[in-house]
Amino acid sequence: MADELSQIKSPTAADFTAALGQVAGKVLETMFFTEAVVAPCEHSWFSSAVNVQVGFDGSHCGAMRMAVSEEAVAPLASSFLGLDSEEARESEKSQVILELANIVCGAVLSSLWPESKLLLDAPQLAPPSGLEEGWHCCLELPEGRVAISIRLDGVVESA
Amino acid sequence: MPYSVLIVDDSPVMRSFIRRVMRLSGFEVGECWEASNGEEALAELREHRVDVILTDINMPKMNGEELLRRLEQEGTLRKVPALVISTDATKNRILRMLSLGAEGYMTKPFSPESLREELERILGDRNG
Numbered sequence: 499m500a501d502e503l504s505q506i507k508s509p510t511a512a513d514f515t516a517a518l519g520q521v522a523g524k525v526l527e528t529m530f531f532t533e534a535v536v537a538p539c540e541h542s543w544f545s546s547a548v549n550v551q552v553g554f555d556g557s558h559c560g561a562m563r564m565a566v567s568e569e570a571v572a573p574l575a576s577s578f579l580g581l582d583s584e585e586a587r588e589s590e591k592s593q594v595i596l597e598l599a600n601i602v603c604g605a606v607l608s609s610l611w612p613e614s615k616l617l618l619d620a621p622q623l624a625p626p627s628g629l630e631e632g633w634h635c636c637l638e639l640p641e642g643r644v645a646i647s648i649r650l651d652g653v654v655e656s657a
Numbered sequence: 658m659p660y661s662v663l664i665v666d667d668s669p670v671m672r673s674f675i676r677r678v679m680r681l682s683g684f685e686v687g688e689c690w691e692a693s694n695g696e697e698a699l700a701e702l703r704e705h706r707v708d709v710i711l712t713d714i715n716m717p718k719m720n721g722e723e724l725l726r727r728l729e730q731e732g733t734l735r736k737v738p739a740l741v742i743s744t745d746a747t748k749n750r751i752l753r754m755l756s757l758g759a760e761g762y763m764t765k766p767f768s769p770e771s772l773r774e775e776l777e778r779i780l781g782d783r784n785g
Contacts, residue, residue: 528768529766593669594670597670605744608744608745608747611747612748615747
């Protein structure tokens with residue numbers, strides 16, 4: 499889908515959302531060794547989730563927000579680091595979720611706009627707001643849930 | 658023959674991931690050195706024999722672009738091949754890093770198998 503997106507002359511919001519789900523799913527499968535499927539939105543868990551924001555600038559400006567449900571954090575960190583479940587330290591869990599956000603953001607933006615010039619900010623833990631803005635996608639994993647939103651504030655043609 | 662590797666990334670968990678998947682993939686890793694930016698990488702390279710460098714781009718103090726420039730300027734270090742590993746898969750970035758002397762460019766996400774194949778290609782080209 500993401501590869502096909504660049505071939506579509508005028509992608510719709512649905513095209514972007516589908517690409518978002520596909521790319522994020524591939525990241526989780528390839529580097530976190532878990533299976534993620536796009537799921538219907540259900541957001542009651544946002545308030546207890548770990549929330550991350552990654553701003554981006556350059557030819558395209560905006561931000562990605564990501565929420566990882568509380569119960570998914572430790573298994574994802576353990577899987578990424580090759581540790582037994584619950585073996586990851588708290589600091590490592592946070593670092594892994596920040597890294598997940600960084601990888602998803604870079605992969606999604608590069609897929610959506612392969613000709614762009616982008617600069618990603620360092621991912622930061624954030625309050626649970628803005629998660630439903632822009633293109634949004636919810637994913638269900640065996641370990642819990644992940645939600646991702648991308649808000650595009652502007653495109654600079656000459657960047 | 659096991660290869661001596663230098664992993665350059667400001668994220669300790671990413672360095673740990675790369676080290677683990679290299680071994681998981683069956684790639685023969687001997688000594689594995691780590692650095693959190695380009696400056697530390699240059700210091701490690703002056704201290705130890707390294708067969709291949711795996712480097713991120715966005716890092717504090719000295720980023721991956723500057724590291725590649727410095728490698729080109731230093732006679733002995735110029736011979737050490739560098740593989741860039743980044744989330745940035747835009748064409749501009751890939752072409753820029755290759756033009757600065759990187760011998761390969763891998764985008765995240767990547768599988769253990771694809772990492773091994775890329776390392777073997779780079780080292781095969783060097784040894785062949």
